[in-house]
Amino acid sequence: MANSYQALQNAHTEDVRWRLLSILNIVPSRPRAESTLSFDLIAAGLPVTDTELRSELDYLEELGLVRYEADQLDRRQYSIRAYGRDVAEYRVACPPGIRRPAVL
Numbered sequence: 001m002a003n004s005y006q007a008l009q010n011a012h013t014e015d016v017r018w019r020l021l022s023i024l025n026i027v028p029s030r031p032r033a034e035s036t037l038s039f040d041l042i043a044a045g046l047p048v049t050d051t052e053l054r055s056e057l058d059y060l061e062e063l064g065l066v067r068y069e070a071d072q073l074d075r076r077q078y079s080i081r082a083y084g085r086d087v088a089e090y091r092v093a094c095p096p097g098i099r100r101p102a103v104l
Helices: 002-026 034-042 048-063 082-088
Strands: 066-070 076-080
Touching: 002 034, 002 048, 002 066, 002 076, 002 082, 034 048, 034 076, 048 066, 076 082
Parallel strands: none
Antiparallel strands: 066 076
């Protein structure tokens, strides 16, 4: 039972990471606030906590897929990097931990 729960949790996490890249790639030149990204994920049926959202964005940032700028209150604006666009647009292999849909 625990393995099934962990598998579902892993799938959710990987789906969230892909969706974040997809959202940021819609208008790559326009940074998006965490609150906006959270709303977009909820609208896509992928609700996340604030902590989970920050964790997944940090993961993508560590891979060099996204970047952020923070103000004095640590409010972050995220944008996609060139490598993130390449992943989102299927031009390069997808890093582990991100569930990119297969191209038919």
